Amino acid sequence: MSFGFLGIQFGFALQNANTSRIFETLGASVEDIPILWIAAPVTGLVVQPIIGYFSDKTWTKLGRRKPYFLIGAILSSICLFLMPNSPTLWIAAGTLWIMDASINISMEPFRAFVGDNLDEHQRTQGFAMQSFFIGLGAVLGSLLPYLFTNVFGISNTAAEGLIPDSVKWSFYVGGIVFISAVLWTVFNSKEYSPEELAAIEAKDKEKEPQRVEVVDKSKNIAKQMRVGFFMLLLGAIVTYLIFINGLTKELYILFVGLIIAGLLFISVALLRKRNVRNGYTIIITDMLNMPLAMKQLAWVQFFSWFALFSMWIYTTQAVTGHVFNTFDPKSQAYNDAADWVPVMFAVYNGVAAAVSFLLPVLAKRTSNKITHMLALFFGGLGLISVYFLSDKTGLLLAMVGVGIAWASILSIPYAMLSNSLPSSKMGYYMGIFNFFVVLPQIVAATILGFIVKEFFNNEPVYALIVGGFAMILSGLLTLRVKTKHKIVIDENQN
Template sequence: MQKPKLSFWEIWNMSFGFLGIQFGFALQNANTSRIFETLGAQVEDIPILWIAAPVTGLVVQPIIGYFSDRTWTKLGRRRPYFLIGAILSSIALFMMPNSPSLWIAAGTLWIMDASINISMEPFRAFVGDNLPDRQRTLGFAMQSFFIGIGAVVGSLLPYIFTNWIGLENTAAEGVIPPSVKWSFYVGGVVFLLAVLWTVFKSKEYSPKELEAFEAASNAKASLQPKIENREKNIKNQQTIGLVMTAIGAIISYYIYANSLTKELYILFVGLIVLGTLFIIVAQLRKQNIRNGFTIIMTDMLNMPETMKQLAWVQFFSWFALFSMWIYTTASVTGHVFGTTDTTTVLYNDSADWVTVMFTVYNGVAAAVAFLLPVLAKRTSNKFTHMLALVMGGLGLISIYFVTTKVGLLLAMVGVGVAWASILSIPYALLSGSLPSAKMGYYMGVFNFFIVIPQIVAATILGFLVKEYFNSEPIYALIIGGFAMILSGLLTLRVKTNKKLNISDATN
């Protein structure tokens, strides 16, 4: 028994919701720093204000993945989460540009990102659930296409409202311009409608059908699960927890003793918390206590080998992307056009050009989404991803040398190729290593390697820019560019393996 091939339009319908999701992310990524600066944030404070987004994803995605693996309703397994997340995200998009203060804007970002994650996380598992192995690369490419299209229009909305419709692009100090407000309103409506399309135009296999598909697949491929020693696994979990807690405590004390920037506490106190959770779970497992908490924390430690290798690729590529999302506005307005006054026409026109830049890289991503699988077929997924990431890194670094608007757009071409690859190829490399019963959970855990680098970027980039680069944010983009090139080179060491690393360690 094998999963049947789906038609082009069936794959189109099941991916269409990503159009709306990316509307939300595009508006968030291109305009949040602008909103924060308008409400009074200093450039060195922006990363810590952004911390809400990755921390939210770190918590929400594995939990949503875990429960979506175990959900079955009249709407199906994943679709209820699409719908709930879309409703909450639309509300948050309406709230964000009406924030009366900086801290309310930061809190709204937290709510908005949590809601977007509720919708987004099950979409990756949705492809793994519904498509046979031979169609998964196409499925993720289709998602990349809709992400690109949604991001193009979403990023361009403030520019469209200003230059095509004639809305004001400036406002009094501390007030968000009308062009930005209406962009968020449109984004909220599109988000909900696009997800509703997928909810009502797609279907899901029942848990029994998925079990039958996986059983047939495993039998056909003669896959033998790798069983780990439970006692040894518990001991390793406890040891890792103790080491993480100790490292976090020592470095946190060093930060305190030397009066270093407080943002650094977030990373290392988080390490203490995670290490403590591992220790607690190890003790619970010694007492044969098994529940959702112990399963989530233990499966996190027993990832498939391919997933562990891809973790480093994801870490450096997403570190680079987060540096771009945080610092492109300040770099373009300050380094390229020489203004930091948020009340001037030059600043706001320059900030609008950032949305055009983001439109270009997302447009390039949409354009090459279906070309990358062709190149991968002629070479390999790993070579294609490496090439794309190197192009992206060079694009980010080149912004330092650019002096014109056209040059900024050309720099985004390489970033666009990298973005298309980041959204598809790692998931295609990973999906064959995951059991369907834990597809949602492991896709959520895989998000850790998107979120953790963002937390690292948010905690250290502000410190580096302030202490070592004279508060010039352009250097954060250069660091990001080299990180993306490194992630490309690390792709070459990933070994794909169809054997499922299914452990009894959660028992």
């Protein structure tokens, strides 16, 4: 059931470890790299809730979630072949956009797949199994450029503006592994039909009745209107301040996006006043009516993924510049240092795979909250320690802490969340939950370049320090999550 994640993460690891290198090779400056990443998470905001909503309502001969696994895998594999052959920077950025959207099409239903097929007591272990395959796939994907150069003798340098052959062949292998692993899951796993899931949920309710809160429709619409106007007003004010002060243009993306979100809330509130009910109004309204546990976990996800995104964007530049003091992408020293970054990423993913089965054991002895908090503390300290390191071995040790956090980030929050969701909306709410994976990426991409430039003299290692403190904060926020709180909104009130 989880094997397909090996292929997904194989491709995702290649993207994370090599995209900044590809951008820089094609002429991007350090301060421009975050904004080139922005298209990917923006696409995720659109793709994830839509895929989740429709996968909840899909039932074909192939299954409920599996058609989306397959479509996403085909598109992602094609993009993995195209990405390292990008002739220009804008084509590479566009390919990243399409590839990230395609990976999301495959990845998002996998979370709901585990929630569908496992009961409350099995889910922590189920998501830990996903973490294992994610870690294993990421280790193999991250190591490929290094292995191709140091084992098979394929060059890791190329003429100016060209991607090294070691990177190209890594992406080709990634495309094959991606589609193969997903096909294995598609043809070797089963799904419960919507009717079977409804029957299982009905039995669960008999054993442990849920607290049902019927929302007053008129009050809910008024709240939606207020939230919409607040987002619209805040977005408009900050956008104006950015304009009159001549601040970096990347900031427009975040706050113009807030304006758009406000307009969506207002438009749906107006439609609901006219008793219009369709996929659009349900998707936007259910964002407002998220379960309390989901709202609390959103803050945990936000700061932990902000930290991860700072690492994925800036590790190459921090390692090559701060640790090894080399800045020329055409030089052998730079490419040797850059090749060490995938090795570092392989280590943290390997650690994640190794500890993934220990987390449920620790959670059983303590709790999911304590386990996640401790893991995030290790991750934050690992990121901060990069500033003080000066050799390859030390960098690998720093990644051990990140790996412990990564294993927990990939499993514990989803286990905590899935126990608070109705099966009929598992895919949709898992998609919305991924907003809080995507939003911090957008925030990181819009403000990290500005912060590094304005406050840290364009020294990328400070972005890792900021990320480390964000991860520690997310650990503290885990303690306030009320996992037992359960609300089911009467759909007729939507």
